[in-house]
Amino acid sequence: xxxSKEQYIEILNHSLSSGGEYSEIFLENSYGTNIxxxxxxxxxxxxxxxxxxxxxxxxxxxxIFAHTNEPTFENLMDLAKTLKKIxxxxxxxxxxLKVKELKECEKRxxxxxxxxxxxxxxxxxxxxVLKGVNLLKDADSRIKQITVSYSDSSRKVKVINSEGIIxxxxxxxxxxxxxxxxxxxxxxxxxxxxxxxxxxxxxxxTDEMIRIVVEDAVRxxxxxxxxxxxxxxxxxxxxxxxxxxxxxxxxxxxxxEADLVLSGSVYRDKIGQKIASEKITVVDDGTIMNKRGTxxxxxxxxxxxxxxxxxKGVLKGYMHSKITAKKFSAEPTGNGxxxxxxxxxxxRMRNTLILPGEDNPEDIIKSVDYGIFVRKMGGGQVDVxxxxxxxxxxxxxxxxxxxxxxxxxxxxxxxxxxxxxESIDMVGNDLxxxxxxxxxxxxxxxVSDAQPTIRIPKMVVGGIVKGGNE
Numbered sequence: 001x002x003x004s005k006e007q008y009i010e011i012l013n014h015s016l017s018s019g020g021e022y023s024e025i026f027l028e029n030s031y032g033t034n035i036x037x038x039x040x041x042x043x044x045x046x047x048x049x050x051x052x053x054x055x056x057x058x059x060x061x062x063x064i065f066a067h068t069n070e071p072t073f074e075n076l077m078d079l080a081k082t083l084k085k086i087x088x089x090x091x092x093x094x095x096x097l098k099v100k101e102l103k104e105c106e107k108r109x110x111x112x113x114x115x116x117x118x119x120x121x122x123x124x125x126x127x128x129v130l131k132g133v134n135l136l137k138d139a140d141s142r143i144k145q146i147t148v149s150y151s152d153s154s155r156k157v158k159v160i161n162s163e164g165i166i167x168x169x170x171x172x173x174x175x176x177x178x179x180x181x182x183x184x185x186x187x188x189x190x191x192x193x194x195x196x197x198x199x200x201x202x203x204x205x206t207d208e209m210i211r212i213v214v215e216d217a218v219r220x221x222x223x224x225x226x227x228x229x230x231x232x233x234x235x236x237x238x239x240x241x242x243x244x245x246x247x248x249x250x251x252x253x254x255x256x257e258a259d260l261v262l263s264g265s266v267y268r269d270k271i272g273q274k275i276a277s278e279k280i281t282v283v284d285d286g287t288i289m290n291k292r293g294t295x296x297x298x299x300x301x302x303x304x305x306x307x308x309x310x311x312k313g314v315l316k317g318y319m320h321s322k323i324t325a326k327k328f329s330a331e332p333t334g335n336g337x338x339x340x341x342x343x344x345x346x347x348r349m350r351n352t353l354i355l356p357g358e359d360n361p362e363d364i365i366k367s368v369d370y371g372i373f374v375r376k377m378g379g380g381q382v383d384v385x386x387x388x389x390x391x392x393x394x395x396x397x398x399x400x401x402x403x404x405x406x407x408x409x410x411x412x413x414x415x416x417x418x419x420x421x422e423s424i425d426m427v428g429n430d431l432x433x434x435x436x437x438x439x440x441x442x443x444x445x446x447v448s449d450a451q452p453t454i455r456i457p458k459m460v461v462g463g464i465v466k467g468g469n470e
Contacts, residue, residue, distance in 0.1 A: 005102045007073050008160045011055070012099045015080040018087035020057040020097060020323070024161040026274070026299065027053045027071055028341040028422060032153030032173075033330045035144070037129050037310070045122065048153075052341040055079045058323065097162060101398070105167040108296040108303065110287045113172050113201030113425030117152040120202045122213050125150055126161075128205045129283060132178055135214045139265035142225055143218065145181035152202065159301035167301035170312070173197065174204040175435075178213050182221035190409070192221030192394070197435040197446065220376055222394045223407035224411060230396065232409030236371035237413065237459040238364055244378040244434020245449025248282060249352050251389040253449070254382065256284075257347040259323035260452040266387035266418055270315045276421035279357050282310040284319055285295050286334050286350040292435045292448040295334065295348035300345050304334035321347045340442040346441055353450035357427025361453040364426045367403035372411065372461050373397040373404050377434075380412070387417035390462070394448050412462040420456055428453030 008025060015023045031049040053071030057064050064086045066079045071303065132148040155171045177195035184190070194216035198204050239247060255265035262268075267275070276282075286304025287297045295304045300322050310317050320328065321336030324347055337348035367371065378392030393411040397404045402408040 003073055003076075007100050007165075008102060011073070011080050012160070012162050014077065014228050015055055015083045016097045016099075017055050017342075018084045019091040019095065020059045022058040022088055022162055023097075023099075024056050024159060025076065026055075026301065026338070026391050027055060027158040027160075028155065030153060030155040033117065033122070033125060034152065035125055035150040037133055037148040042126065042129070043204070045126070050340070053230055055083060057083050057087055059087070062090060063323075063344065064090070065344055079095040099162050099164060102160060102166050102188075105165055105297065105301070105303070110294050110296055111171065111199040111290050111302070113203070115202035117154055117172065117174075117202055125152070128176070128210065131207065132208060132210050132214050134153055134177070135211065135216070136178065136180060139214065139218045140182070140222060142182045142184070143221065144183050146181040149175075149177040151175045155165075157295065157299060160297065161301055162191045163301075167297040167303075169296045171199055171202050174200060174202065176210060176213055178428050180221050181323065182225050184210045184225045190221050190224035192217040192224070193221070193437065194220065197448075199292055199294045199446070200289050200290045201351060204294055216376075223395050223397075226408040227407035227409040229395070230408040230461065232461060234458050235461050236368050236399075237456045237461065238371060239369060239373060239374045239377075239451070239454050239456070241361065241432030241453045242375050242449060243299040243377045243451070244432055245353055245451040246391065246434055247420070248354050248445070248451055249349060249436075249438070249449040250380065250382045250391070251387065251415075252282065252421065253284070253349050253352045254320050255384050255387060255417065257349065258318040258320045259279050259330060259347045260384050261318050262324065262327065263385070265384050267315060267318070271317060273315055274313050275312050275315045275418060277424045278313040280313055281308070281312055281355040281425045282422055283355060284310050284333075284335065284351070284352045288351050291351045291433065292446045293352075295350060297335075298334045298336045299338045300332065300336035301334045302334045302336060304350065307333040307335070319347050319349065321345055336443050339445065344441055345380045346443065348440060348445045349438060349447050349449075351448045351450070353426070353431070354452060354454070356429050356431050356452040359426045359428050359453075361428040361430050364453050364455050365399060366405060366430055367426065367455065368399045368402060371399045372408070373399050374413070376464050382417075387419075388415070389417060390414045403405065408463070410463055414460040414462050420459070423456055423458065424454050425457055426455035450461040
């Protein structure tokens with residue numbers, strides 16, 4: 001049930017009537033479908049839907065919050081009364097803020113879509129799964145297990161706050177994933193995974209997208225089957241643009257989220273300092289058309305924009321929510337995001353990327369006498385405070401005399417985010433995206449990351465120790 005502006009104003013003002021610097025109503029409606037093919041058949045087809053609303057009031061360092069799954073005027077007023085009572089006991093501020101009028105924010109459309117998911121029959125969605133299955137069955141006899149997943153979800157949000165704004169956004173999240181298990185002649189098993197996702201409609205699920213995802217997963221597992229155990233030691237490492245921006249997201253991006261900066265990340269108190277190679281510019285951009293991390297407005301009603309984090313090696317700023325921006329005397333950057341109406345917004349990345357440079361990717365590879373070429377990154381671990389990380393390599397190769405040669409397996413990259421940024425000496429003029437669902441503080445958020453091909457002159461590669469670098 002849609003409420004009137006007068007009702008929203010009444011709710012906000014009642015929640016603020018015991019003091020508070022800011023109040024906000026967050027409304028959400030969502031639905032989705034998940035389909036999984038595994039063990040030779042369609043294992044599950046799940047449907048989901050939810051709706052609800054939350055109300056929060058902020059005063060200085062303190063936030064009080066409540067939510068309901070039935071966002072009627074009566075229920076929201078009950079939340080406001082509850083927050084008013086709590087505020088009267090906990091807030092020092094007794095200056096009463098009054099909302100007098102509300103104004104709708106301008107319509108923005110960085111994620112246009114053609115076909116809503118709820119207008120597509122389930123059989124059409126299953127067909128997309130089986131398209132990938134059939135391609136995989138014909139791919140290679142060494143592939144023994146196939147898993148294909150399809151998911152779509154649509155999330156409509158509305159933010160009404162005491163700054164006098166009403167901001168709305170619709171996020172459509174299609175995602176397609178393929179996992180394959182391959183077996184070598186000795187019976188050893190290897191896994192390949194690939195996927196793609198966006199902020200778009202059902203039109204995202206093209207045959208071409210499915211073909212690329214399938215070929216990606218198959219190539220990874222075959223490279224591991226045919227590969228040799230990775231050497232261990234210090235090497236020149238070239239990370240392909242095809243690897244996406246896992247490195248910048250995990251090893252660098254999280255440390256530039258302002259709430260983690262306050263916790264003591266490695267980037268704290270370094271604004272204005274040179275922390276990276278002059279070839280490196282890093283941005284977090286919520287406005288790139290149809291990317292998975294793209295938003296028109298964040299979950300606090302702040303319009304998204306391109307936020308420059310590092311400019312030619314110099315740290316320029318952090319990603320902010322409304323709360324962290326106030327603590328830093330900065331402007332919100334549109335990075336306040338929440339998994340659902342049941343949780344508070346926190347600072348999250350959107351589309352985080354190293355901007356392309358001027359080097360030809362082929363020349364970057366030719367510049368390496370002996371090193372490691374990383375085509376696909378895997379998962380890993382990062383210490384946000386120190387910046388230390390370790391990432392697996394899902395698909396890697398030896399570079400010898402400027403050429404990509406034999407594949408390797410069992411390799412990982414070990415290093416420190418700041419030191420890697422400082423040492424990069426070649427940056428390609430290409431750009432490749434990766435997609436994912438980022439976890440932080442128990443909340444998941446759709447994101448993407450990207451980078452060009454980059455060269456790191458010296459980096460520790462973990463693998464099988466066999467007496468050096470050849």
